[in-house]
Amino acid sequence: xxxxxxxxxxxxxxxxxxxxxxxxxxxxxxxxxxxxxxxxxxxxxxxxxxxxxxxxxxxxxxxxxxxxxxxxxxxxxxxxxxxxxxxxxxxxxxxxxxxxxxxxxxxxxxxxxxxxxxxxxxxxxxxxxxxxxxxxxxxxxxxxxxxxxxxxxxxxxxxxxxxxxxxxxxxxxxxxxxxxxxxxxxxxxxxxxxxxxxxxxxxxxxxxxxxxxxxxxxxxxxxxxx
Amino acid sequence: xxxxxxxxxxxxxxxxxxxxxxxxxxxxxxxxxxxxxxxxxxxxxxxxxxxxxxxxxxxxxxxxxxxxxxxxxxxxxxxxxxxxxxxxxxxxxxxxxxxxxxxxxxxxxxxxxxxxxxxxxxxxxxxxxxxxxxxxxxxxxxxxxxxxxxxxxxxxxxxxxxxxxxxxxxxxxxxxxxxxxxxxxxxxxxxxxxxxxxxxxxxxxxxxxxxxxxxxxxxxxxxxxxxxxxxxxxxxxxxxxxxxxxxxxxxxxxxxxxxx
Numbered sequence: 001x002x003x004x005x006x007x008x009x010x011x012x013x014x015x016x017x018x019x020x021x022x023x024x025x026x027x028x029x030x031x032x033x034x035x036x037x038x039x040x041x042x043x044x045x046x047x048x049x050x051x052x053x054x055x056x057x058x059x060x061x062x063x064x065x066x067x068x069x070x071x072x073x074x075x076x077x078x079x080x081x082x083x084x085x086x087x088x089x090x091x092x093x094x095x096x097x098x099x100x101x102x103x104x105x106x107x108x109x110x111x112x113x114x115x116x117x118x119x120x121x122x123x124x125x126x127x128x129x130x131x132x133x134x135x136x137x138x139x140x141x142x143x144x145x146x147x148x149x150x151x152x153x154x155x156x157x158x159x160x161x162x163x164x165x166x167x168x169x170x171x172x173x174x175x176x177x178x179x180x181x182x183x184x185x186x187x188x189x190x191x192x193x194x195x196x197x198x199x200x201x202x203x204x205x206x207x208x209x210x211x212x213x214x215x216x217x218x219x220x221x222x223x224x225x226x
Numbered sequence: 227x228x229x230x231x232x233x234x235x236x237x238x239x240x241x242x243x244x245x246x247x248x249x250x251x252x253x254x255x256x257x258x259x260x261x262x263x264x265x266x267x268x269x270x271x272x273x274x275x276x277x278x279x280x281x282x283x284x285x286x287x288x289x290x291x292x293x294x295x296x297x298x299x300x301x302x303x304x305x306x307x308x309x310x311x312x313x314x315x316x317x318x319x320x321x322x323x324x325x326x327x328x329x330x331x332x333x334x335x336x337x338x339x340x341x342x343x344x345x346x347x348x349x350x351x352x353x354x355x356x357x358x359x360x361x362x363x364x365x366x367x368x369x370x371x372x373x374x375x376x377x378x379x380x381x382x383x384x385x386x387x388x389x390x391x392x393x394x395x396x397x398x399x400x401x402x403x404x405x406x407x408x409x410x411x412x413x414x415x416x417x418x419x420x421x422x423x424x425x426x427x428x429x430x431x432x433x434x435x436x437x438x439x440x441x442x443x444x445x446x447x448x449x450x451x452x453x454x455x456x457x458x459x460x461x462x463x464x465x466x467x468x469x470x471x472x473x474x475x476x477x478x479x480x481x482x483x484x485x486x
Contacts, residue, residue, distance in 0.1 A: 115329070115331075117327055117329050117330075117331035118331060118333065120289075120294050120325075120327060120331060121325075121327065121331035121332070121333070121390075123292070123293075123294060123320060124292055124294065124320060124323070124324075124325040124327075124394075124403075125320070125321075125344070125345035125349070125393070125394070125397060126317055126320040126321030126345060126349045126397065127344070127345055127348055127349065128317070128348070128349075131348055135344065135348075136333055136344075139335045140333075140334065140335055
């Protein structure tokens, strides 16, 4: 069997559009997911029972259903209640709220890793809640949350491939398209595997830099938390 | 160790202005009662040492005074302000009460100077220049003026605790609470922290200290409070407290401490 490079090359525009759509969905959904994660996490650790319970319901629901079912629910079920969203909009929303649930738990874990004494000292000095969270607690979180946060972000990039099921023309959808035209499954899917790997690797490099900036030491064997 | 005359309660007139008043205070952790019928007052300028076996509720008691712990019954009044759920009161009270912890609790991601200026700038609305002047002044006072640019992890335990004292002083508090400030320190560093605390006392600071340092209590305290099982068992001036304890549990506690 020969590797048909031309099948890929001839359809490069479709694949490039696919990569761009994957990047677009991810680069919008990841920051929104982080923002949702912060909000849900603050609710999760708040003293207000209502806020706490609604955040638990949110997290438990989204973590315990398959992502594919979430997008089907939004894309196919919501129209019955009069809410019809495009595939791309569904993609943004689902990926963001899905990632948000995981980010929330990561942030909560991070906050719990910061010693209780840091909260005591902040309160004893008379600092206000919002102020000490921002200036004392959050800056100490980065080293705890960047590694698991990176994992979730990578998972989000890869899960975005499921959006191909609801007509979003991202990379996996593009591959199906190319394969449909050329019937070269080996070439096509090997290529997009490589492209996903490339996207993930670049992303990992970026978070690696972030991690070094926030106090991990760059050593030969990778990163060590100081 | 003998009582130093200049610190002795007998030799100085205490102000009769009540700064902290605790009345019939009770506190539970779910079903377990940690503090029972606590009644005492601290006068302006007074130095009170609280001692007792571990688990007796000493730390919990002083943590209630600036609301790091909530009490369920009774009143805590600081300078006429009742400590309730009212956030405004809690903020006000906390900004007037300085506290030092066993584990120092410096902010590890900030330099010493940043640790010092954070609260004065945020709570007191001082400019950075004003706050840094204040910070330098108190670093000088705790005898580490040249460490301002360092991070807490670069300092010894004794130095860290002195920075923590300076950080609290930068808020110019009306009273200082100490929660076992020397318990996490190596023996050779305990002295430098106790010296700093003694100087603070000599400057007239009102102090409430939970500590096992009986030498410090004898030398500096106006009054020693002994707690056991969540209750105040005995309360006396240091001379009578150490030389003539009344309660059997106090006697036993002191015997155990001084046996070594």
